Amino acid sequence: MAMIYTEEVQKELDNILKAFRNYIDEQNYFDIVYSKKIGYVWIVVDDPGAAGAEQLDTPEALLDNLFNDIINDVVAPRESAHLNEAHALTESEEAECRRRITAILEQIEGGADEYLDYLDEYIKDYQERYNGVDE
Template sequence: MDLDTPAKMLDRLFSEVINDVVNMDENKTHILNVLTLSKWEESEVRCQIATLLKPLTEDKNHYLQFMGRYLKVYQENNGHIEEPDKI
């Protein structure tokens, strides 16, 4: 996938954060072979992404709103994001 749009770059970043959270040693909530996030995982993903976005001043709210939409689509589609540019 080419990272030629902000949405595609955020998709890659968010995917990495999700993978990190799902595979954390302290994650006791993950169920194998389930592609959606547990409440704890979603909360931890939101926290980590918000921390990454904190230094941004310009467009930070836009990116936080994108995160909310992204996680909603992620959960509704069993962890699959087909077209990040349409989120």
């Protein structure tokens, strides 16, 4: 059987998952599982028929899903009041997202700075997407 990930990518994914383990375990609607055939997979568990599984083939794909999920945790109360209206993060929401994610990223052995830089880029892209900068 061919290697699904390079040794370096596998180690990086494992380190990210180790840091996010408590967060993932606390969620009742998704899980990340490992398949020998396709690697790590994000699955919806509260309604498995609602969405397909998503292969997490890079550390960035894994972080994108986790960052987005944490942002949704912060934004959800506002979003429920304005269904189907996407918004950029308010200043306080962005600060709360950064606080939650940074606390987790700082647990990653030997790579927190790289991941914190990635978080900065992710939030910048998120804000541009919902501020309509590219429209």
